[in-house]
Amino acid sequence: MNREAAPKQAPPLVRVTPAPVSVGLPVYNGEPYLGTALEALLAQRDVDFELWIGDNCSTDGTEEICRELARKDKRVHYRRRERNLGSTGNHNLLVREAGGRYFTWAASDDAYEPDRLRKMYEALVGNPDAVLSFTSARQINAEGQTIGRWHNPCRTDHPDPLVRLRDLIGMRHENYHCYGLYHRDVLLRTHLLPPVKNNDRILIAELALYGRFTEVREELLLHRLHDRRLTQSVSSRDWYRTQRTDRKSIVMPNVEEAGWYLRAVTGAPLRRQEQVLALLALRPWLRENAAPMARNVARAVIDGARIAAAGRGRAGHK
Known part of the structure; x- marks a missing residue:
């Protein structure tokens, strides 16, 4: 005996697009x-x-x-x-x-x-x-x-x-x-x-x-504003130990910041002339951070020498 197909229930309304x-x-x-x-x-x-x-x-x-x-x-x-x-x-x-x-x-x-x-x-x-x-x-x-x-x-x-x-x-x-x-x-x-x-x-x-x-x-x-804020409780150098996952042995926080500012400018949708002027606009930051960057480099040299000496020491005990 032929039976009429039961009407299908309409699927529940679901959101197919995210909220704006x-x-x-x-x-x-x-x-x-x-x-x-x-x-x-x-x-x-x-x-x-x-x-x-x-x-x-x-x-x-x-x-x-x-x-x-x-x-x-x-x-x-x-x-x-x-x-x-x-x-x-x-x-x-x-x-x-x-x-x-x-x-x-x-x-x-x-x-x-x-x-x-x-x-x-x-x-x-x-x-x-x-x-x-x-x-x-x-x-x-x-x-x-x-x-x-x-x-x-x-x-x-x-x-x-x-x-x-x-x-x-x-x-x-x-x-x-x-x-x-x-x-x-x-x-x-x-x-x-x-x-x-x-x-x-x-x-x-x-x-x-x-x-x-x-x-x-x-x-x-x-x-x-409170004492437990991350920016208040962590120094630039400690940031690498507590917040970063690359575990770099040698850390140069201010030098790295300079590099990211340069990437920001060179990757932006600017004409060549605008890009040059944007790089020049970074001078106030570079002047303010010149001494910290120099200290970064000096400390990196010392840290690198210590790491190299420790490596030679381990090799000598094998």
């Missing part, structure tokens, strides 16, 4: 402030986003906090790394894991005002030639009390990339631009964060050669 905004939160033992940071992020209003958490093998309660949140909120994607990638490796992997057209890094000890993501998103969408949007900030202490304010002093919206670079290199400023919202495809064309301590400044200087920045002049970022 991806937030990447790298964390290692962030338990003291992580709950506050996550609460502020997930309370963002009127913007479609996903949160990607990269846990660098935390040993405190970070994993439990994040897994519980991911179970409750479908916007949250939690990844526990198989090994500690170092701070730089974890930051950069998040950029590649996320799928949104726009990307921002969030710190596990910071907080946002509820409209920060939306306003950065609208600013970037409304300025098609911009590659980054960012906001002003309030600096808060460990208890969340306001202790300072930050407003951008640099001409990062100038149409000339050399003006943008000169200001970012030559002016003294806190580099809170790095907490802004990036065009992810442009960000992926850069070297991302290089494996040196002041890598955020190098990245922002490089990005400024790709396009101008647009600013939301409202204090929507709450940046926490």
